[in-house]
Amino acid sequence: MYRIGELARRTGTSVDLLRAWERRYGLLRPERTAGGFRLYGEEDAARVERMRTGLSHGLAAAEAARAALVPLERSEELLPALLAFDGERANDLLDKLFSRLSVEGVLRETIQPVLREIGDGWARGEVSVAQEHFAAHLLRGRLLALASRWGQGVGPLALLACAPGDLHDLPLVVFGLALRERGWRILFLGADTPLQVVASTAAAERPELVVLASSRLREPAPVEELAAIAAGSRLALAGRWPMVDVPALRLEGDAVDLAASLDATVIRA
Numbered sequence: 154m155y156r157i158g159e160l161a162r163r164t165g166t167s168v169d170l171l172r173a174w175e176r177r178y179g180l181l182r183p184e185r186t187a188g189g190f191r192l193y194g195e196e197d198a199a200r201v202e203r204m205r206t207g208l209s210h211g212l213a214a215a216e217a218a219r220a221a222l223v224p225l226e227r228s229e230e231l232l233p234a235l236l237a238f239d240g241e242r243a244n245d246l247l248d249k250l251f252s253r254l255s256v257e258g259v260l261r262e263t264i265q266p267v268l269r270e271i272g273d274g275w276a277r278g279e280v281s282v283a284q285e286h287f288a289a290h291l292l293r294g295r296l297l298a299l300a301s302r303w304g305q306g307v308g309p310l311a312l313l314a315c316a317p318g319d320l321h322d323l324p325l326v327v328f329g330l331a332l333r334e335r336g337w338r339i340l341f342l343g344a345d346t347p348l349q350v351v352a353s354t355a356a357a358e359r360p361e362l363v364v365l366a367s368s369r370l371r372e373p374a375p376v377e378e379l380a381a382i383a384a385g386s387r388l389a390l391a392g393r394w395p396m397v398d399v400p401a402l403r404l405e406g407d408a409v410d411l412a413a414s415l416d417a418t419v420i421r422a
């Protein structure tokens with residue numbers, strides 16, 4: 154146990170900011186000495202680190218504090234539950250997370266890390282095809298339940314689709330929900346969508362943005378089909394696409410961060 158000055162030094166945070174977080178959000182849970190001094194421990198330091206991580210990922214202070222206060226084991230237990238085919242436990246954990254955090258907070262702090270761990274485990278041969286399919290099916294169902302009305306509203310419209318033959322649409326669902334949290338409307342065509350269908354739908358619906366996702370490299374590149382889509386709407390290519398002479402944004406990296414960046418990239422274009 155140590156005083157607040159030492160906690161500030163250990164976490165690279167100012168004393169004033171720590172006191173503000175303790176007062177506003179209850180982030181710190183100090184014990185008091187007989188003389189009335191506050192003493193802080195490793196759990197306080199861990200919550201400060203989680204708070205700083207949330208802020209660095211673009212969460213508002215109140216949201217980052219809620220994420221930091223959620224028991225860490227709740228997120229860490231989701232992966233073992235999924236790999237054990239324990240749907241009841243996994244759904245219970247997700248219920249508790251969604252009750253405490255925003256959709257974006259759960260996507261950023263839990264869903265995306267779990268998907269990365271499952272993907273890495275599968276690549277190493279530590280996660281079976283059955284486990285990967287079970288986890289993807291459960292998470293996809295939960296997220297699509299949140300997306301039931303994501304096409305309603307008055308915000309800019311984004312058309313999202315996976316390239317022909319690509320069945321891995323879960324990352325695109327995550328991306329769509331993150332866009333929806335920022336006021337976008339979503340027209341989701343899902344997995345294995347012919348590019349001609351994307352082009353005709355875009356021509357009819359006039360979205361501000363068309364996002365095409367691919368988990369495998371497309372060779373030879375479908376230049377004519379991509380050009381037809383880009384002729385009527387702003388086009389973004391996510392995942393593995395070769396370089397093509399077609400005006401298109403390239404989307405790589407964290408889906409939630411990409412959704413945040415698109416507000417400025419597309420709306421101001």
